[in-house]
Amino acid sequence: MEKREYFYPIWLRTWHFFNALLFLVLIATGLSMQYTSPDTALINFNVAVWLHNICGIALTVNYTFFAIGNMITGNWKQYMPGKGFIKNSITQAMWYSIGIFKNKPKPFAINLKTKFNPLQQIAYAAIMYLLLPVFLISGWGLLFPDILFTKVFGLNALWLTDVVHIVFGFFLSIFMFGHLYMNTIGTTMTSNFKAMKSGWHDVH
Amino acid sequence: MRNRQFNFKQIRLVLMCLFIFIGILNLKADTYKKNLLCFNCHSKSIIDLPDSLGKMSKHVMKPSSIIDEKQYYSSNHKAFFCSSCHDKQYEKYPHARDLKNIPFKDCIDCHNDNKSYIKIQFDQINLDFSRSVHNVNVKKFTCSKCHDPHKFIRNAGLNTDVKKTIIYDNGICLNCHSNKNLYKEYSNAPVRDMATIHDWLPQQKLHFKNVRCVECHSKQTGKTVVAHLILPKSKAVRKCNECHSSSPELLQALYKFNSKNGAEKNGFTNSELLEDAFIIGANKNPLLNLISIGFFALAFIVIFFHAVLRFFTYKKH
Numbered sequence: 001m002e003k004r005e006y007f008y009p010i011w012l013r014t015w016h017f018f019n020a021l022l023f024l025v026l027i028a029t030g031l032s033m034q035y036t037s038p039d040t041a042l043i044n045f046n047v048a049v050w051l052h053n054i055c056g057i058a059l060t061v062n063y064t065f066f067a068i069g070n071m072i073t074g075n076w077k078q079y080m081p082g083k084g085f086i087k088n089s090i091t092q093a094m095w096y097s098i099g100i101f102k103n104k105p106k107p108f109a110i111n112l113k114t115k116f117n118p119l120q121q122i123a124y125a126a127i128m129y130l131l132l133p134v135f136l137i138s139g140w141g142l143l144f145p146d147i148l149f150t151k152v153f154g155l156n157a158l159w160l161t162d163v164v165h166i167v168f169g170f171f172l173s174i175f176m177f178g179h180l181y182m183n184t185i186g187t188t189m190t191s192n193f194k195a196m197k198s199g200w201h202d203v204h
Numbered sequence: 205m206r207n208r209q210f211n212f213k214q215i216r217l218v219l220m221c222l223f224i225f226i227g228i229l230n231l232k233a234d235t236y237k238k239n240l241l242c243f244n245c246h247s248k249s250i251i252d253l254p255d256s257l258g259k260m261s262k263h264v265m266k267p268s269s270i271i272d273e274k275q276y277y278s279s280n281h282k283a284f285f286c287s288s289c290h291d292k293q294y295e296k297y298p299h300a301r302d303l304k305n306i307p308f309k310d311c312i313d314c315h316n317d318n319k320s321y322i323k324i325q326f327d328q329i330n331l332d333f334s335r336s337v338h339n340v341n342v343k344k345f346t347c348s349k350c351h352d353p354h355k356f357i358r359n360a361g362l363n364t365d366v367k368k369t370i371i372y373d374n375g376i377c378l379n380c381h382s383n384k385n386l387y388k389e390y391s392n393a394p395v396r397d398m399a400t401i402h403d404w405l406p407q408q409k410l411h412f413k414n415v416r417c418v419e420c421h422s423k424q425t426g427k428t429v430v431a432h433l434i435l436p437k438s439k440a441v442r443k444c445n446e447c448h449s450s451s452p453e454l455l456q457a458l459y460k461f462n463s464k465n466g467a468e469k470n471g472f473t474n475s476e477l478l479e480d481a482f483i484i485g486a487n488k489n490p491l492l493n494l495i496s497i498g499f500f501a502l503a504f505i506v507i508f509f510h511a512v513l514r515f516f517t518y519k520k521h
């Protein structure tokens with residue numbers, strides 16, 4: 001019998017919705033600016049800059065909301081890798097690359113106490129508590145270049161900030177596409193998306 | 205041991221060098237001495253001048269007639285007599301009144317055709333200038349309005365410190381464009397505050413510190429060192445991505461002097477921009493670009509095959 005549990009409270013779903021939406025706009029405008037030239041631009045350069053700035057600020061506000069919400073509700077504990085997480089991650093990775101095609105059951109049952117499988121845990125923790133904060137800070141650095149140091153270890157600080165922003169943005173974009181695909185691996189193709197919409201997730 | 209006696213040839217060489225050296229010193233001293241006659245008055249703001257009856261009275265020197273002696277002798281023209289450019293009759297004092305009608309020597313009179321100036325392309329500069337707003341809109345505008353021959357030090361293209369070139373070159377524009385009294389001499393319009401009329405420009409302070417006015421306000425036509433075709437306000441660069449893109453306009457102008465370093469350094473295109481200033485959007489790393497496209501392709505291939513395999517191996521329980 002399928003059982004359902006309330007995984008995603010409304011505040012988390014709200015955060016996640018805006019997070020996803022802002023990410024899409026930021027990727028589109030970011031790529032457009034990256035490959036702009038005076039005659040051709042995917043999105044008008046000034047519009048792209050404006051939208052990118054606004055969405056970046058909104059993303060920071062949204063992230064702060066997430067961080068505070070996670071802290072207050074204790075949802076942050078879900079992101080803490082438990083004992084034997086390396087071994088468990090390998091087991092999970094093996095299932096994704098072999099087990100799944102043999103129709104083997106998922107190695108780790110999920111429930112309200114552990115919503116994520118070990119790989120999800122590491123990926124989400126790295127993204128939410130490492131990559132995204134550094135990424136956001138680099139974005140603010142580019143928004144206010146005059147507050148940056150001029151040189152860091154003999155390198156142009158603005159350049160360094162820009163490289164960090166682009167490289168991290170690239171990894172986050174890859175994450176998003178991976179995340180989208182991985183989310184199709186639920187009870188059905190769409191069940192995880194429905195869960196993120198309603199808050200109720202299937203548990204086995 | 206060899207006899208170390210000087211032979212005649214060697215002595216002659218030493219003497220020749222000595223004479224040339226003394227000659228140069230003398231020439232310098234000569235310039236200095238002769239010019240001092242002019243500087244006696246023209247370096248002061250108030251001078252004693254005899255009136256028609258020979259009575260001495262105080263006379264205020266026109267600001268444009270006051271020449272900073274120290275600056276002159278550190279300028280590119282320091283070796284010249286005043287009368288090299290100003291009419292010889294000026295050497296007589298008091299100056300005859302009708303001297304004012306004799307035009308000064310034009311810069312082009314010397315700078316044209318001279319082989320050593322070929323790189324600077326004065327003909328092209330002259331042509332660009334003739335179409336520039338400075339010539340079209342302003343009466344009696346000449347080279348010296350910007351390049352005061354009494355102060356001029358060639359800077360662009362020689363100075364490896366781009367920041368210094370920026371300060372020097374922008375100083376030339378601001379000399380009039382932020383000086384009420386001087387501006388009045390050329391235009392009826394009031395001089396406008398630079399910060400206010402550029403308030404649309406994001407990161408104004410950073411821009412002013414890192415680029416020259418001419419970057420946006422002029423058009424690079426030939427191979428001149430600095431563009432002299434100053435455009436009307438309506439034609440100034442306003443599109444951010446003319447500079448903030450992989451083919452930045454700025455590279456054609458300000459930073460082209462560094463271009464000889466090679467277009468790529470540390471794998472970054474337009475790396476000359478990296479050395480002094482960084483322009484968001486102008487530096488791309490082809491290797492990083494390739495790696496990122498590779499990663500994306502890999503991710504999509506993995507996802508694609510994973511999905512296909514999933515599709516074909518899926519069994520409903």
Ligand code: HEM
Nearest residue numbers: 019020023075115124127128176179183192193195196201
């Ligand atoms: C269009 C874009 C996106 C879609 C459709 C999407 C979809 C989903 C879905 C369906 C879940 C639930 C997963 C499950 O039930 O196992 C989820 C969870 C999550 N997603 Fe996304 N996502 C998107 C973008 C993002 C982005 C850009 C990030 C972060 C940068 C992100 C971070 C997360 C996190 C941290 C969770 C777990 C939330 C929690 O329970 O604490 N998502 N997402």
